[in-house]
Amino acid sequence: MKTDVLVLGAGIVGVSVAIHLVKRGRSVVLVDRQGAGEGTSFGNAGLIQREGVAPHLFPQNLPALLNYARNQSTTMRFQWRALPQISRFLAQYWWASRASSYRAIVEDYSKFIAHAVSEHAPLIEEAGAADLIGKAGWMQAYRSDESYRAAREQAESFERFGLDHEALDADALRLREPGVTAELAGAIHWTQPWTVRDPLALTQAYLRLFQSLGGQLVTGDAMTLRSVAGRWEVDGAHGAMSAREAVIALGPWSDQMLRKLGRRLPLGVKRGYHMHYAPRGNVGITMPIYDEAGFLLAPMNRGIRLSTGAEFALLDAPPNLAQLDAAERIAAVSYPLGERLDPSPWMGARPCTPDMKPIIGPEGREGLWLALGHAHHGLTLGPATGRLLADMMTNQAPFIDPTPYSVTRFD
Numbered sequence: 001m002k003t004d005v006l007v008l009g010a011g012i013v014g015v016s017v018a019i020h021l022v023k024r025g026r027s028v029v030l031v032d033r034q035g036a037g038e039g040t041s042f043g044n045a046g047l048i049q050r051e052g053v054a055p056h057l058f059p060q061n062l063p064a065l066l067n068y069a070r071n072q073s074t075t076m077r078f079q080w081r082a083l084p085q086i087s088r089f090l091a092q093y094w095w096a097s098r099a100s101s102y103r104a105i106v107e108d109y110s111k112f113i114a115h116a117v118s119e120h121a122p123l124i125e126e127a128g129a130a131d132l133i134g135k136a137g138w139m140q141a142y143r144s145d146e147s148y149r150a151a152r153e154q155a156e157s158f159e160r161f162g163l164d165h166e167a168l169d170a171d172a173l174r175l176r177e178p179g180v181t182a183e184l185a186g187a188i189h190w191t192q193p194w195t196v197r198d199p200l201a202l203t204q205a206y207l208r209l210f211q212s213l214g215g216q217l218v219t220g221d222a223m224t225l226r227s228v229a230g231r232w233e234v235d236g237a238h239g240a241m242s243a244r245e246a247v248i249a250l251g252p253w254s255d256q257m258l259r260k261l262g263r264r265l266p267l268g269v270k271r272g273y274h275m276h277y278a279p280r281g282n283v284g285i286t287m288p289i290y291d292e293a294g295f296l297l298a299p300m301n302r303g304i305r306l307s308t309g310a311e312f313a314l315l316d317a318p319p320n321l322a323q324l325d326a327a328e329r330i331a332a333v334s335y336p337l338g339e340r341l342d343p344s345p346w347m348g349a350r351p352c353t354p355d356m357k358p359i360i361g362p363e364g365r366e367g368l369w370l371a372l373g374h375a376h377h378g379l380t381l382g383p384a385t386g387r388l389l390a391d392m393m394t395n396q397a398p399f400i401d402p403t404p405y406s407v408t409r410f411d
């Protein structure tokens with residue numbers, strides 16, 4: 001089979017890239033070893049984080065580092081055995097998080113994430129997926145007066161990025177979310193982000209849009225990618241497929257692919273878990289709530305989804321449910337959570353770069369392109385990434401400056 005472009009990986013990022021390419025007249029085959037959206041894009045918290053101008057940094061102050069070093073925190077854990085292999089990634093992540101470099105990262109990132117909702121909106125409409133979307137925003141809740149005050153100050157400082165928020169003190173929060181029994185000092189309600197009640201269903205709806213525009217999804221193994229006579233070839237279920245161009249959008253598996261091609265980048269993963277719960281009684285929560293105790297609760301079609309914070313670990317190491325169990329113990333007494341709804345917890349891995357920015361653009365080899373490393377914001381930035389990469393691949397003026405996302409920054 002011959003086509004113009006092979007997009008490897010049918011997560012939210014690959015599907016979004018594929019849509020933008022077919023819309024520009026390219027013939028596109030999406031390749032995945034499973035169904036669209038069944039990788040990391042299956043299990044996220046469903047936030048389209050318009051407000052996420054400041055990507056998650058590596059803690060810099062000593063008390064926070066010492067706390068994390070105990071490896072008991074709900075927010076962040078690590079796998080001891082992985083440390084030798086991930087130490088280079090962690091060191092570079094810590095280095096990029098210093099105030100001086102982090103400021104520049106936020107300046108770049110804020111210009112990209114500003115397009116998060118506006119790039120999803122037309123796709124949601126064309127895909128007929130409006131019933132999956134909430135437009136009421138989401139909340140970050142704080143347990144101490146001190147952290148609530150700091151969050152208010154930060155939210156006010158983000159007004160310069162065009163971000164709106166509402167600060168809710170304890171009483172206002174109780175009125176807004178009567179089911180919450182936690183002793184909370186207050187919350188920041190971000191009003192502009194959208195939320196998704198079933199992230200898998202959204203990626204599947206985008207896939208159907210791609211197919212209705214003439215694109216195809218083929219089962220295949222991306223790891224068979226090879227260059228043959230100036231074209232890129234990969235093995236599919238019904239034989240080899242070849243194209244002038246190929247896009248690596250394999251989420252956390254992109255690193256394996258790049259290593260196989262002889263390119264070593266300082267990539268890492270932050271694993272995360274989720275579990276669904278029935279609402280307790282007849283009250284649930286009206287919108288996603290992040291609790292600074294280190295977890296996020298989101299009302300989904302399936303129930304209330306609790307998603308955990310970061311676990312630095314090897315991609316394929318067995319799950320460690322301690323972080324989820326710890327989050328569940330706190331959440332169960334603070335929020336209206338009933339019984340568990342899933343037979344076992346879901347685990348995924350946020351695909352991370354050390355400087356917290358995705359890699360979008362040419363790989364360096366003729367016809368090979370990259371769309372990976374979206375960390376905490378792959379759902380948020382999938383469609384914006386699709387537009388940016390398609391702009392570059394079709395020689396159109398990119399809608400934002402792509403320089404901060406070039407892989408050459410790691411050379």
Ligand SMILES: Cc1cc2nc3c(=O)[nH]c(=O)nc-3n(C[C@H](O)[C@H](O)[C@H](O)COP(=O)(O)OP(=O)(O)OC[C@H]3O[C@@H](n4cnc5c(N)ncnc54)[C@H](O)[C@@H]3O)c2cc1C
Nearest residue numbers: 011013033039040041044045047222251272377378379380
């Ligand atoms: C707990 C948790 C909560 C999160 N919450 C949010 C959130 O609220 N908002 C947000 O924006 N982001 C969130 N994220 C991050 C987001 O889910 C990811 O950034 C995003 O899903 C990455 O998408 P992707 O398309 O790059 O990767 P994936 O969705 O992982 O897609 C990669 C695809 O590649 C395929 N693949 C891998 N290897 C091969 C192979 N050899 N051959 C063929 N196919 C292959 C996989 O099957 C998969 O379908 C969260 C992540 C986690 C873990």
